[in-house]
Amino acid sequence: MASWPSHITIDSFRETWALEGEPFWHSVFEMHKDKMQIKNPNVAVINLEKIFTATFHLANSKGFQAMSLRDLSRETGISMGGLYAYIGSKNDLASVIEGVLRKYIDQVIGGLAGENLAPIDFLRAIVFGEIYMMQILNPWYYFCYMELKGLPREQQQQAMDLELRFESYLIDAFEAGVKSGQFVCEKPQLLASHVTAQLQQWHLKHWKFSQRQVSMQCYAENVFENLLLCLRCDNVASGVPLQNQRTA
Amino acid sequence: MASWPSHITIDSFRETWALEGEPFWHSVFEMHKDKMQIKNPNVAVINLEKIFTATFHLANSKGFQAMSLRDLSRETGISMGGLYAYIGSKNDLASVIEGVLRKYIDQVIGGLAGENLAPIDFLRAIVFGEIYMMQILNPWYYFCYMELKGLPREQQQQAMDLELRFESYLIDAFEAGVKSGQFVCEKPQLLASHVTAQLQQWHLKHWKFSQRQVSMQCYAENVFENLLLCLRCDNVASGVPLQNQRTA
DNA sequence: GTCTATACAACGATAGAC
DNA sequence: GTCTATCGTTGTATAGAC
Numbered sequence: 001m002a003s004w005p006s007h008i009t010i011d012s013f014r015e016t017w018a019l020e021g022e023p024f025w026h027s028v029f030e031m032h033k034d035k036m037q038i039k040n041p042n043v044a045v046i047n048l049e050k051i052f053t054a055t056f057h058l059a060n061s062k063g064f065q066a067m068s069l070r071d072l073s074r075e076t077g078i079s080m081g082g083l084y085a086y087i088g089s090k091n092d093l094a095s096v097i098e099g100v101l102r103k104y105i106d107q108v109i110g111g112l113a114g115e116n117l118a119p120i121d122f123l124r125a126i127v128f129g130e131i132y133m134m135q136i137l138n139p140w141y142y143f144c145y146m147e148l149k150g151l152p153r154e155q156q157q158q159a160m161d162l163e164l165r166f167e168s169y170l171i172d173a174f175e176a177g178v179k180s181g182q183f184v185c186e187k188p189q190l191l192a193s194h195v196t197a198q199l200q201q202w203h204l205k206h207w208k209f210s211q212r213q214v215s216m217q218c219y220a221e222n223v224f225e226n227l228l229l230c231l232r233c234d235n236v237a238s239g240v241p242l243q244n245q246r247t248a
Numbered sequence: 249m250a251s252w253p254s255h256i257t258i259d260s261f262r263e264t265w266a267l268e269g270e271p272f273w274h275s276v277f278e279m280h281k282d283k284m285q286i287k288n289p290n291v292a293v294i295n296l297e298k299i300f301t302a303t304f305h306l307a308n309s310k311g312f313q314a315m316s317l318r319d320l321s322r323e324t325g326i327s328m329g330g331l332y333a334y335i336g337s338k339n340d341l342a343s344v345i346e347g348v349l350r351k352y353i354d355q356v357i358g359g360l361a362g363e364n365l366a367p368i369d370f371l372r373a374i375v376f377g378e379i380y381m382m383q384i385l386n387p388w389y390y391f392c393y394m395e396l397k398g399l400p401r402e403q404q405q406q407a408m409d410l411e412l413r414f415e416s417y418l419i420d421a422f423e424a425g426v427k428s429g430q431f432v433c434e435k436p437q438l439l440a441s442h443v444t445a446q447l448q449q450w451h452l453k454h455w456k457f458s459q460r461q462v463s464m465q466c467y468a469e470n471v472f473e474n475l476l477l478c479l480r481c482d483n484v485a486s487g488v489p490l491q492n493q494r495t496a
Numbered sequence: 497g498t499c500t501a502t503a504c505a506a507c508g509a510t511a512g513a514c
Numbered sequence: 515g516t517c518t519a520t521c522g523t524t525g526t527a528t529a530g531a532c
Contacts, residue, residue: 043497060397061397063395069525080526081498082498084526084527146397149309160455190462190466194449197453207408230474285515328509338508501531506525510520511518514515
């Protein structure tokens with residue numbers, strides 16, 4: 001939608017895409033209000049945020065299956081009966097979470113791909129964009145990764161398709177750069193999957209990086225630099241200063 | 249224990265470490281026979297393998313919490329009461345699985361580190377060694393990754409310590425190579441975690457690589473080659489021929 | 497729109513016959 | 515060593531008062 005500078009910061013990212021705060025939760029409400037009994041948006045949005053936040057807290061620490069609705073009732077302060085005015089069922093709650101996240105990822109990544117950036121700028125934007133999203137929607141990403149097998153088969157397939165689509169954007173950029181002579185890449189598919197794994201690690205292994213005091217900027221920059229090395233591209237014009245890192 | 253050639257194959261790996269077949273299950277039995285009521289090894293080992301295999305099949309497809317002991321009873325052909333002659337409790341079963349895998353990883357990785365290989369040979373051996381282990385013990389790795397949060401806190405910590413120990417072996421090799429002038433590496437910690445993420449992806453995203461027909465050899469070789477590129481090391485003396493890869 | 501009270505199915509675990 | 519039968523608990527979900 002909005003045009004993106006290739007040296008995007010997380011602050012401009014936050015402004016461009018409303019992924020938090022009241023407007024975000026309002027759009028979540030709009031996305032599945034048909035499955036809710038509560039019609040008044042002002043009261044629905046407040047409790048929806050409570051329910052989702054508590055679900056992430058419980059499910060991401062003990063697992064969604066191990067979390068009971070009695071746990072959720074206690075944590076939100078909403079009674080058992082009250083919860084069912086906001087969710088169709090326990091499984092429905094998980095499905096909605098995956099659906100919302102996938103929609104937003106599709107919007108952001110798809111929007112980026114439509115800008116026809118030069119390969120190197122596109123790669124930088126997509127690496128930083130994904131890390132920014134993971135930072136802001138951290139519990140959403142972690143939940144969807146860990147609880148995917150509990151979702152309906154069709155939804156699992158859609159999540160896998162999204163990951164393949166993400167990688168095909170990367171592959172296209174690799175091959176465009178190869179054609180123009182700035183990259184060398186024999187196995188674009190494998191390189192794309194390596195980048196995916198590195199990005200996903202940012203939300204999967206948060207304990208590791210907070211323990212080692214690795215900042216988000218530093219991590220994203222490093223993923224991008226290593227990617228350029230694997231593409232035999234020495235054009236490492238970094239817009240962000242390197243940060244300190246302990247070598248334990 | 250046994251000495252390792254640096255161009256190790258999965259066949260020699262299988263012979264060196266008994267990670268499957270009857271001797272493997274016998275050693276699993278030895279590891280937690282104190283928690284079992286069955287004392288006859290010949291009958292215990294057979295049912296132990298049934299129980300573990302069925303647990304992986306059920307838990308890795310629907311999740312350990314979502315798997316009931318009645319499911320397990322049906323899948324193994326052992327009655328509910330019978331199961332409890334082999335396991336202390338459902339949670340105990342998960343704990344044993346994590347404990348067994350961690351013990352074997354420690355043995356293999358620790359044994360490798362004790363061989364004082366040259367940095368580049370050590371890196372090749374540890375990358376291929378981990379991939380081979382993941383290939384042979386695939387369901388064990390996947391289970392431990394996905395079900396870690398359901399385990400006791402102490403055990404979660406031990407699993408994280410193992411991962412950090414694995415990475416510190418990598419970091420040591422990076423820095424040894426930097427000292428001897430064959431590598432360049434500004435952020436060894438981040439590079440080590442990238443390698444970990446790529447290796448773990450081999451068991452986490454098996455659907456992706458079987459769909460793309462990426463072989464284990466091809467994947468391991470690619471991880472190793474990209475690692476050398478990130479270390480600015482052009483000594484890519486590959487012992488394994490490159491394989492075909494579709495560019496979808 | 498939110499609550500309390502309750503239905504009832506499924507769970508992990510055990511006792512005791514064989 | 516393995517089974518059947520059963521215990522007590524906890525789970526999801528709903529009905530109906532307010």
